[in-house]
Amino acid sequence: MNRHSQYILLQWIAIFVISLTMALQPLWTGDPDEEKMYEQQERTWLFDESIVGKYAQIHGQQPDPESESELSGEEYLQNLKMQASELRAVHSDEGYKAITALISPEHPLPPDYIPENMSVLGTRAYDGAMMRAEAAEALERLMADAEANGQILYVISVYRSYALQERLHNGYIASMGRAAAENESAPPGASEHQSGLAVDLSCESVGHDLVEAFENTPEGRWVAEHAWQYGFIVRYPKDKTHKTGYGYEPWHLRYIGVEMAQLIHETGLTLEELYEE
Numbered sequence: 208m209n210r211h212s213q214y215i216l217l218q219w220i221a222i223f224v225i226s227l228t229m230a231l232q233p234l235w236t237g238d239p240d241e242e243k244m245y246e247q248q249e250r251t252w253l254f255d256e257s258i259v260g261k262y263a264q265i266h267g268q269q270p271d272p273e274s275e276s277e278l279s280g281e282e283y284l285q286n287l288k289m290q291a292s293e294l295r296a297v298h299s300d301e302g303y304k305a306i307t308a309l310i311s312p313e314h315p316l317p318p319d320y321i322p323e324n325m326s327v328l329g330t331r332a333y334d335g336a337m338m339r340a341e342a343a344e345a346l347e348r349l350m351a352d353a354e355a356n357g358q359i360l361y362v363i364s365v366y367r368s369y370a371l372q373e374r375l376h377n378g379y380i381a382s383m384g385r386a387a388a389e390n391e392s393a394p395p396g397a398s399e400h401q402s403g404l405a406v407d408l409s410c411e412s413v414g415h416d417l418v419e420a421f422e423n424t425p426e427g428r429w430v431a432e433h434a435w436q437y438g439f440i441v442r443y444p445k446d447k448t449h450k451t452g453y454g455y456e457p458w459h460l461r462y463i464g465v466e467m468a469q470l471i472h473e474t475g476l477t478l479e480e481l482y483e484e
């Protein structure tokens with residue numbers, strides 16, 4: 208190779224290295240123009256967000272539909288009551304026989320009321336345990352799904368006649384006095400068990416008893432979390448004894464239909480709060 212050829216080759220190598228350097232430059236230094244563009248975009252985005260927030264503040268609208276609880280407490284409650292009364296209206300012609308009926312000492316059932324269309328329960332229930340057919344079918348599904356999840360539930364009490372409730376209630380009064388009895392047991396006519404829509408559940412680890420400790424068993428936790436999916440609610444919650452008039456009963460479920468059960472499960476409101484106040 209003569210001197211001239213060497214010179215040409217060096218020239219080509221120099222051109223190649225310079226081109227490569229220019230081509231790769233943005234990879235390690237970043238393109239200043241591009242960076243500025245991103246910065247600007249980010250500022251615009253932040254600006255837009257604050258506009259949305261301001262607009263919402265001024266017009267009293269919620270930018271995020273999930274933050275419904277930020278509505279004023281009163282508006283929120285009215286909204287829920289409206290939903291409850293719409294759900295209730297579907298069964299309004301059935302009166303006290305409706306699956307959504309409020310049954311309490313203030314709203315008792317007639318002494319001679321015996322629900323029609325009851326079915327006998329077949330799974331881990333006592334002889335002659337009966338519920339309204341719709342509730343029985345939902346309870347069998349609940350118990351089967353709980354079992355598939357390893358939770359074995361037992362039916363302790365379902366339909367009770369007016370006469371049986373009267374004997375039970377009188378028994379409570381005799382053993383603990385009237386005031387305590389009224390917190391523990393419903394007077395005849397006021398028990399949801401007469402409606403064929405209530406069930407008391409328990410499990411082996413609490414000796415199949417109806418006790419608060421059921422709440423902390425795997426079975427009790429499963430019930431608290433999933434019962435609404437089958438149309439049942441925990442009717443007498445822990446923090447609502449001043450609303451329901453009854454002590455906490457994690458074992459007592461009331462069938463009320465899936466939509467109402469979901470509303471009650473998600474809001475933590477009682478039937479008294481949704482229907483009455």
Ligand SMILES: [Zn+2]
Pocket residue numbers: 364400405406407458459460
């Ligand atoms: Zn009960």
